[in-house]
Amino acid sequence: MFEALKAQPADKILALMQKFREDPRSDKIDLGVGVYKNAEGVTPVMRAIKAAEHQLWETQISKAYVGLAGDPAYADAMIKLILADTVERGNIAAAATPGGTGAVRQAFELIKIANPSARVFVSDPTWPNHISILNYLGIETVTYRYFDRTTCGVNFDAMMSDLKTAVKGDVVLLHGCCHNPTGANLNAVQWQEVIDLLNARGLVPMIDIAYQGFGDGLEEDAVGVRMVAAGTPECLIAASCSKNFGIYRERTGLLMMVSNDAASQKLNQGTLAFLNRQNYSFPPDHGARLVTMILNDDALRADWAAELEEVRLGMLGLRQGLADELQRLSGSDRFGFLAQHRGMFSLLGTTPELVEKLRADNGIYMVGDSRMNIAGLNADTIPILAKAIIDAGI
Template sequence: MFDKLQAQPADKILALMKAFREDPRTDKIDLGVGVYKNAEGVTPVMRAVKAAEYRLWQEQDSKAYVGLVGDPAFSDAMIALILGDAVPRANVGAAATPGGTGAVRQAFELIRMANPQARVFVSDPTWPNHLSILKYLGIETVAYRYFDSETRGVDFAGMIEDLGKAKAGDVVLLHGCCHNPTGANLNNVEWQAVIDLMNERALIPMIDIAYQGFGDGLDADAIATRMVASNVPECLIAASCSKNFGIYRERTGLLMAVSQDASQRGLNQDTLAFLNRQNYSFPPDHGARLVTMILNDDALRADWATELEQVRLSMLGLRQALADELQRLSGSDRFAFIAQHRGMFSRLGTSPEMVEKLRANYGIYMVGDSRMNIAGLNATTVPILAKAIIDAGI
């Protein structure tokens, strides 16, 4: 049997991480892996998470299963965080998943179950794992224009034109905030236009929201998701706690199925439970328990929100510092988009050859499509990166 297996394409980001580790240069800079790092290059455990873990260690008296869709209190807390009062809780089915990736995978499984003919429209570019999972599941994908490599902003006209070719029942995959890998986001007027188009053409939105709190703030980053959920007949929302709670290795996510018809919730909820059972039975609970404790405790929540805001402002400061240094060195404002982007990532909009030049000549590692992790920088490395970008001729 095993001799029939075929080698699979290497994950480009994992390969980049390996190359970085093996590079002997001491002045190398890692802007590839999508993990938040502080100024010391460490992914810290947030204070509220440590406090919740200590409390959990003291109080927890069982490690028994909690249920196929996880603890309902986790779903309640996350739905309130993401959707606020945009949609009645009674209209939302939800299931805990192993990370945001698990939520994305379960959403795609639900789409295939509900409508095997559905195509999924994905932004060009998008998070590579979206495409990998869709291909593995045999779901047809259609790219829609999103990133304008000239302006480094959103090609909104191209996006609308391409989505106008979707058919009733097709799914539109959208990034709720902090678009990965570009950092370029729609404004609220553009979001409303996308919502109107989806309603006109009977399209189903699926939102991947993995960076709430990393862009313009917890509530501001949820505005688009709330607009969609409250203005379409039904939608799917895949959420991750890895970034904004800093619990990457705990694999904590949530999938929501939202319907304006409250009578649909029971079937949606049962379907999410069924899908969990087929895939991994019971989802992990440790990270979800910590998130629930933090969101439901006033003191822990306030401390978490304060630290998250510090993280957000730190990344905005790094963006502005890099844009300013590039303007000083280049004498132009062609890199101003870096300060305008939001979240952990920006896409320089340069060629793979230039990205390789940065790696080979300057020890700067970023994904081949020129996506760079802003959180991989600090005050010392910002001027080094800026000089390398200009010297490389980007």
């Protein structure tokens, strides 16, 4: 049987990480992997996480399973963080998942069993694993234009034009904030126009929110998600705690089903529990437990929010520093978009050939579509990157 297996395409980001590790140059710069790193190149354990882990170690008396959907207290805390009071809690079904990727996968599984003919519209570009999972599940994928490579902002008119080709029952996948890979986001007016189109055409929104707190702030980054949840009959929300709590390896995520019909919540909740049972049964709890403790403890939450704000402001400083240095070297403001983008990523909008030139000539590693992780920079490497970009003719 095994001899019939075929080699699967390598993950481009993982392959890039391997190339970086094998590069002997001491001045190489890693802007590829999508993980937050501080100025020392370390992904730190946040202070509040350390404190919560210490409390948990002292007080936890059992490692028995939690429910199929995870601890309800975790769902309550995350729903409050993301949606605040915009939707009645009784209208929301939720299940813990192994990371944000697990939430995305379960959402796609849910779409497939709820409406096998549904197409999923995804932005061009989007996080590559969105399309990979959809293809694996045999769900038809349609791209909508999103990134304007001339302005390096959102091509909103083209986006709306493409979404008007969707038909009732199709799903539109949106990024809640800090769009991956572009860093270009919708504003509140544009979010409302998208909501109006979704409702007019009977489309189902699905939101992937993985970077709340990395863009304009915890509350500000949730504006679009809250508008969609409150303004549409139903939606799916896949959330991740990997970035804003720094617990990547704990695989902590949540899938939410939001409906304006409270009577359907029991069925929805049962469906999410069923999906978990078919996949991994009981979700991991350690990360979810820590998140719950932090969000429900005033002191821990304040410390977590303060450190997250330090991270956010640090990335904004790196963005501004890079934009300023590129302006100084080029005598042009054509790279000003870097300071306007939000989150860890920006898309330079250049060619794979020039990205490869940066790697070959300067040891600068970024994904072939020119996505770079701003958090991979520091004060010392900003001038190096800026000079390399100008020298490469980007």
